[in-house]
Amino acid sequence: GESVGLHLPTLSVQEGDNSIINCAYSNSASDYFIWYKQESGKGPQFIIDIRSNMDKRQGQRVTVLLNKTVKHLSLQIAATQPGDSAVYFCAENRNAGGTSYGKLTFGQGTILTVHP
Amino acid sequence: EPEVTQTPSHQVTQMGQEVILRCVPISNHLYFYWYRQILGQKVEFLVSFYNNEISEKSEIFDDQFSVERPDGSNFTLKIRSTKLEDSAMYFCASSEASGLRKLFFGSGTQLSVL
Numbered sequence: 514g515e516s517v518g519l520h521l522p523t524l525s526v527q528e529g530d531n532s533i534i535n536c537a538y539s540n541s542a543s544d545y546f547i548w549y550k551q552e553s554g555k556g557p558q559f560i561i562d563i564r565s566n567m568d569k570r571q572g573q574r575v576t577v578l579l580n581k582t583v584k585h586l587s588l589q590i591a592a593t594q595p596g597d598s599a600v601y602f603c604a605e606n607r608n609a610g611g612t613s614y615g616k617l618t619f620g621q622g623t624i625l626t627v628h629p
Numbered sequence: 630e631p632e633v634t635q636t637p638s639h640q641v642t643q644m645g646q647e648v649i650l651r652c653v654p655i656s657n658h659l660y661f662y663w664y665r666q667i668l669g670q671k672v673e674f675l676v677s678f679y680n681n682e683i684s685e686k687s688e689i690f691d692d693q694f695s696v697e698r699p700d701g702s703n704f705t706l707k708i709r710s711t712k713l714e715d716s717a718m719y720f721c722a723s724s725e726a727s728g729l730r731k732l733f734f735g736s737g738t739q740l741s742v743l
Contacts, residue, residue, distance in 0.1 A: 545730050556633070556720050556734035557672065602672065606730050614729035615662045615722070616685055619672040 536586040536603035543605040551600045631655045633735035650706045652721030662722040711742045
């Protein structure tokens with residue numbers, strides 16, 4: 514069945530370090546992946562996305578890597594800041610036709626704590 | 630920056646009562662969604678809505694749930710007879726035609742059924 518899961522439920526880093534958050538997915542038909550950040554009391558906030566025809570995509574201080582061979586997704590945050598402390602979710606989508614585009618399957622989340 | 634807004638932020642209700650959760654999606658978005666997150670669990674898809682009709686719904690979205698876009702700006706989720714297990718954070722989301730799968734979420738409504 515479809516599932517998206519995270520290897521590490523918590524991650525603590527020092528300010529300025531690089532952070533890597535991992536995600537495993539099991540549905541080989543997934544062709545779109547998103548990382549969301551959720552701060553306390555707020556909804557998921559879009560960080561970066563990647564399509565399955567890519568293996569790397571960079572944004573501002575963030576990079577997403579996709580390894581389709583082992584069904585693994587990672588989010589790298591450079592020079593992590595205290596404001597990056599949040600829960601990070603990966604989500605996947607399988608293009609099954611026009612009605613399925615907004616049906617995201619979320620992972621369980623990783624708590625990132627950045628210490629000053 | 631445009632955002633999805635949800636009201637109320639917290640809703641407490643008695644079991645068996647009807648609740649309506651309200652959302653104002655981003656104005657130029659055409660696709661609307663409801664998700665929920667039970668405490669300690671994953672965010673789960675409930676329903677997608679486009680062109681004034683449901684596009685897709687999950688097995689969670691049974692006959693007790695309904696959605697409506699009563700006017701040009703609001704998008705609502707109604708639970709007709711709430712159960713204890715409906716207690717969760719409910720998130721509304723929207724997306725635009727040029728980026729269907731890039732969902733923007735609201736801050737959620739925390740529903741507590743007593």
